[in-house]
Amino acid sequence: MFEQYNKVQKAVLETTLQIIIRKELQATSMALIAKESKVSTGSIYHYFSSKEEIINELYTAIVAYNGQFVQEGLNREGTIRERFIWGWERVIETSRQYPEGFQFIEQYSFSPYIYEEVKQKAYNGGWCAPMNKLYADAMEQGLFREMDPKLLVQMHYGSMVYMVKSYLQGNSDLTEAGIRQAIEVCWQGAIRE
Amino acid sequence: MFEQYNKVQKAVLETTLQIIIRKELQATSMALIAKESKVSTGSIYHYFSSKEEIINELYTAIVAYNGQFVQEGLNREGTIRERFIWGWERVIETSRQYPEGFQFIEQYSFSPYIYEEVKQKAYNGGWCAPMNKLYADAMEQGLFREMDPKLLVQMHYGSMVYMVKSYLQGNSDLTEAGIRQAIEVCWQGAIRE
Amino acid sequence: MFEQYNKVQKAVLETTLQIIIRKELQATSMALIAKESKVSTGSIYHYFSSKEEIINELYTAIVAYNGQFVQEGLNREGTIRERFIWGWERVIETSRQYPEGFQFIEQYSFSPYIYEEVKQKAYNGGWCAPMNKLYADAMEQGLFREMDPKLLVQMHYGSMVYMVKSYLQGNSDLTEAGIRQAIEVCWQGAIRE
Amino acid sequence: MFEQYNKVQKAVLETTLQIIIRKELQATSMALIAKESKVSTGSIYHYFSSKEEIINELYTAIVAYNGQFVQEGLNREGTIRERFIWGWERVIETSRQYPEGFQFIEQYSFSPYIYEEVKQKAYNGGWCAPMNKLYADAMEQGLFREMDPKLLVQMHYGSMVYMVKSYLQGNSDLTEAGIRQAIEVCWQGAIRE
DNA sequence: TATGAATGAGGTTTCATTCAT
DNA sequence: GATGAATGAAACCTCATTCAT
Numbered sequence: 001m002f003e004q005y006n007k008v009q010k011a012v013l014e015t016t017l018q019i020i021i022r023k024e025l026q027a028t029s030m031a032l033i034a035k036e037s038k039v040s041t042g043s044i045y046h047y048f049s050s051k052e053e054i055i056n057e058l059y060t061a062i063v064a065y066n067g068q069f070v071q072e073g074l075n076r077e078g079t080i081r082e083r084f085i086w087g088w089e090r091v092i093e094t095s096r097q098y099p100e101g102f103q104f105i106e107q108y109s110f111s112p113y114i115y116e117e118v119k120q121k122a123y124n125g126g127w128c129a130p131m132n133k134l135y136a137d138a139m140e141q142g143l144f145r146e147m148d149p150k151l152l153v154q155m156h157y158g159s160m161v162y163m164v165k166s167y168l169q170g171n172s173d174l175t176e177a178g179i180r181q182a183i184e185v186c187w188q189g190a191i192r193e
Numbered sequence: 194m195f196e197q198y199n200k201v202q203k204a205v206l207e208t209t210l211q212i213i214i215r216k217e218l219q220a221t222s223m224a225l226i227a228k229e230s231k232v233s234t235g236s237i238y239h240y241f242s243s244k245e246e247i248i249n250e251l252y253t254a255i256v257a258y259n260g261q262f263v264q265e266g267l268n269r270e271g272t273i274r275e276r277f278i279w280g281w282e283r284v285i286e287t288s289r290q291y292p293e294g295f296q297f298i299e300q301y302s303f304s305p306y307i308y309e310e311v312k313q314k315a316y317n318g319g320w321c322a323p324m325n326k327l328y329a330d331a332m333e334q335g336l337f338r339e340m341d342p343k344l345l346v347q348m349h350y351g352s353m354v355y356m357v358k359s360y361l362q363g364n365s366d367l368t369e370a371g372i373r374q375a376i377e378v379c380w381q382g383a384i385r386e
Numbered sequence: 387m388f389e390q391y392n393k394v395q396k397a398v399l400e401t402t403l404q405i406i407i408r409k410e411l412q413a414t415s416m417a418l419i420a421k422e423s424k425v426s427t428g429s430i431y432h433y434f435s436s437k438e439e440i441i442n443e444l445y446t447a448i449v450a451y452n453g454q455f456v457q458e459g460l461n462r463e464g465t466i467r468e469r470f471i472w473g474w475e476r477v478i479e480t481s482r483q484y485p486e487g488f489q490f491i492e493q494y495s496f497s498p499y500i501y502e503e504v505k506q507k508a509y510n511g512g513w514c515a516p517m518n519k520l521y522a523d524a525m526e527q528g529l530f531r532e533m534d535p536k537l538l539v540q541m542h543y544g545s546m547v548y549m550v551k552s553y554l555q556g557n558s559d560l561t562e563a564g565i566r567q568a569i570e571v572c573w574q575g576a577i578r579e
Numbered sequence: 580m581f582e583q584y585n586k587v588q589k590a591v592l593e594t595t596l597q598i599i600i601r602k603e604l605q606a607t608s609m610a611l612i613a614k615e616s617k618v619s620t621g622s623i624y625h626y627f628s629s630k631e632e633i634i635n636e637l638y639t640a641i642v643a644y645n646g647q648f649v650q651e652g653l654n655r656e657g658t659i660r661e662r663f664i665w666g667w668e669r670v671i672e673t674s675r676q677y678p679e680g681f682q683f684i685e686q687y688s689f690s691p692y693i694y695e696e697v698k699q700k701a702y703n704g705g706w707c708a709p710m711n712k713l714y715a716d717a718m719e720q721g722l723f724r725e726m727d728p729k730l731l732v733q734m735h736y737g738s739m740v741y742m743v744k745s746y747l748q749g750n751s752d753l754t755e756a757g758i759r760q761a762i763e764v765c766w767q768g769a770i771r772e
Numbered sequence: 773t774a775t776g777a778a779t780g781a782g783g784t785t786t787c788a789t790t791c792a793t
Numbered sequence: 794g795a796t797g798a799a800t801g802a803a804a805c806c807t808c809a810t811t812c813a814t
Contacts, residue, residue, distance in 0.1 A: 004327060008798090008799090022302060022305070023305060024218075024305050025217075025219060026218055026219055029782080029783065029784080030783080030784060030785080031782085031783080031784090034801090039799090039801085040799065040800045040801060041784085041785075041786095041801070042787080042798090042799065042800050042801065042802095043787080043798070043799050043800070044787095045784095045785065045786075046797095046798065046799075047798095050784080050785080051783095051784070051785090078295050103303060106303065107300060107303055107304065110296060110299065110300055110358070111217060111300065112215070112216060112217050113217050113219070132204070132252050145378070147374055147378075148365060150359070150364065150365070151356060151359055151365050151371075151375075152378070154356060154358070154359045155351075155352035155353075155355055155356055155375060155378065156352070156354040157351075158348075158350075158351035158352045158353070158354050158355030158356070158358075159348035159349070159351045159352050159356055160348075160351070161351050161355070162347040162348055162350055162354070163344060163348055163349030163351070165303070165347070165351075166343070166344055166347045169304060171343065171347075172341060172343070178344075181210065181340055182343060182344075185338070185340075185348065185382040185383065186382060187344070187378075187384075188382045188384075188386070189378040189379060189381045189382025190378065192381075193381070204797095222807075222808055222809080223808070223809055223810080224807090224808070224809090227776085232774090233774060233776055233777050234775085234776065234809085234810080235773095235774060235776065235811085236773080236774055236775075238809090238810070238811080239773075239774075243809080243810085244808095244809065244810090319800085345787045394777090394778090400780060408691070409691060410604075410690055410691050410692050411603075411604070411605060412605055412692065415803080415804065415805080416804080416805060416806075417803085417804080417805090420780090425778090426778065426779045427779085427780070427805085427806075427807095428777090428778065428779050428780065428806090428808080429777070429778050429779070429809080431805095431806065431807075432776095432777065432778075433590055433777095436805080436806080437804095437805070437806090475756035489689060492689065493686060493689050494684065494691065496682060496686055496744070497603060497686065498601070498602060498603050499603050499605070525604045531764070533760055533764075534751060535759075536745070536750065536751070537742060537745055537751050537757075540741040540742060540744070540745045540763070541737075541738035541739075541741055541761060541764065542738070543737075543741055544734075544736075544738045544739070544741030544742070544744075545734035545735070545737045545738050546734075546737070546741050547727055547741070548733040548734055548737025548738050548740070549730060549733060549734055549737070551689070551733070551737075552729070552730055552733045555735075556729060557729065558729070558730050564730075567726055568607055568730075568734060571724070571726075571731070571734065571768040571769065572768060573768075574767060574768045574772070575764040575765060575766075575768025575769075576764065578770075579767070587795095608785090608786075608788080609787070609788055609789080610787070610788090613797085618795090619795060619796045619797055620788085620789080620790095620796085620797070621790085621791085621794095621795060621796050621797065622774090622794080622795055622796075624789070624790080625794070625795075629788080629789085630787095630788065632787090738786055
């Protein structure tokens with residue numbers, strides 16, 4: 001997930017993510033990050049200018065990674081329906097591979113701690129734009145109901161997020177069948193009847 | 194929203210909510226709450242045992258209020274489709290009436306800062322149980338597709354949450370027509386074909 | 387010296403002065419000030435917004451005190467010569483009464499740590515203006531040689547400062563007779579021949 | 580000014596002087612010295628054993644340089660009056676050639692950061708001893724008033740320092756005529772009438 | 773009951789110094 | 794000899810909480 005970083009940065013980012021999910025941003029002190037990542041505070045400040053920067057870098061890296069992964073599904077050759085399924089499957093897959101990353105993005109995408117500029121850049125480099133394009137195409141072809149494609153993408157993303165939350169809280173499983181069903185529910189709600 | 198509390202408690206809770214949304218939990222100090230609510234720290238500690246308690250009380254109160262409001266819609270006499278619409282309309286309405294309350298719940302429902310016990314109680318006293326019941330009935334009657342009703346409720350809630358997030362971030366409007374359409378999308382995805 | 391401050395502020399300012407003279411600004415940590423003044427760091431920050439503010443307040447207070455004291459000498463009814471003597475006697479007297487205050491002003495009047503604005507205010511409220519006036523009068527009456535009165539005042543002040551430095555470093559005494567002689571040296575250098 | 584040092588040492592000393600005057604000893608970090616002198620911290624520590632040593636070396640070097648320069652004036656063949664003038668002219672000249680050096684000595688000659696031993700050595704190798712000798716001679720010949728020659732030298736030095744301070748703070752010029760006048764003021768105050 | 777000054781542990785960050793390369 | 798990443802003690806400052814008034 002943090003392949004583009006050096007060893008120290010990677011250790012810091014990974015540790016920070018674990019602690020934030022386990023304990024809250026509040027309780028995520030630099031001392032604790034240093035201790036658990038086995039990097040001295042001095043070194044952390046050699047690679048990151050502040051705690052805020054660590055958190056924002058974390059946000060950027062996770063969104064970029066997930067964006068890349070989901071786009072690989074979305075951009076494969078296929079029908080709209082196939083690409084719809086591949087795309088959302090990969091969205092859900094990211095949350096299974098890196099549940100902490102998923103939780104982190106969910107909790108902090110609305111937080112003032114993440115700079116507006118970082119959110120903007122993350123959004124632009126993520127999978128939203130290609131997904132929006134897919135929905136817009138589907139609407140143009142008369143396949144999906146006529147509405148703001150971006151809004152429909154958001155609604156479907158919300159559905160996936162809350163399904164995963166249910167799973168992470170232990171209230172439901174996340175089987176292949178369940179995932180297929182959830183995607184089907186979204187598809188069925190989207191198509192023109 | 195905080196009718197059951199006395200004047201001091203109300204001032205503290207309202208102020209805390211405003212500050213948390215504006216500045217993050219991190220930056221929400223007792224001193225700032227005291228200053229903006231015009232209640233001395235001493236008095237705050239007379240009515241709340243700790244900062245944690247304020248935040249948890251806030252959570253409880255908002256969920257209870259919203260739960261009450263949504264249930265009034267859900268419990269009216271009507272068909273399943275009518276009650277479905279009334280329920281979700283009211284869910285969205287709460288986010289328009291108290292956007293800070295909505296944001297707070299979204300940001301902190303996953304946070305370890307809110308006690309598990311409080312989350313549980315909030316869930317039980319909220320609108321989820323009646324909504325789950327409505328969905329279960331719809332499935333029993335063959336109206337909705339066969340699946341875990343709680344999961345479908347969560348998915349629909351996620352759709353609503355992300356529609357509202359879009360609106361609160363200024364990326365879309367929240368018109369009567371738009372709300373109706375969103376509810377329709379959910380309905381259409383839910384029914385047995 | 388710090389009569390206009392409350393007990394806590396006074397303790398902090400007095401302690402800070404002692405430590406700075408003994409150990410350097412560098413080595414004057416808040417922890418040490420807290421320990422020696424027996425005021426907790428929290429309380430210090432209740433009364434002063436930063437370490438910088440303590441130092442600048444110290445500067446302001448000492449200059450104000452000395453300014454008051456010297457002006458009482460300068461403004462007494464008397465001939466120019468008498469007032470010249472009284473004024474400089476009191477300048478030297480301040481350094482005997484509060485050698486730490488004297489040293490502090492000497493060491494930090496040129497430091498970027500003292501805000502320019504504070505230096506300006508201190509200068510205006512101090513004894514320099516009345517002394518300059520006395521010199522200007524003496525020149526107008528043909529008593530002193532014609533030159534920039536402010537510059538001559540500065541030169542004389544420099545003489546006094548270095549005499550006191552000699553004394554504080556243990557290289558000379560500071561007797562009544564010695565002080566009289568020093569003042570006489572200045573007077574003799576100033577008058578028109 | 581730092582001719583006796585190698586290239587690296589020279590760069591470090593010069594840079595340190597600039598930063599200290601601009602920013603205070605407090606804010607003069609080794610990292611900043613390394614960056615601005617383009618010498619790595621590792622190399623700095625190869626040539627200096629500590630930060631303290633840099634500062635003390637700086638002090639030593641400046642005083643030695645100025646001492647040499649002033650003594651060249653003092654030791655020329657001439658009357659007491661001529662040598663008096665040449666000496667003080669050169670004192671003032673050093674402050675014009677190296678204002679940072681002048682300021683540094685003024686600010687730190689009283690500081691505990693400079694080792695007592697360094698101050699002593701600097702004093703002995705500087706221009707004070709020959710100047711004291713000149714004054715003692717003048718007194719012996721009945722030219723100057725009878726008093727401690729060292730004290731009178733200090734007083735005159737103080738006058739020069741404060742004249743230069745006035746100039747460096749932009750409160751007065753430092754013309755040839757002005758310098759001559761200042762020296763004349765000192766001379767006139769010193770002679771037996 | 774109400775206040776807000778006082779506390780001090782613990783937060784983020786800096787920085788002199790070391791040492792592997 | 795030269796580099797600069799790494800260290801961690803210690804700097805400044807904040808803040809939840811207490812308690813005398």
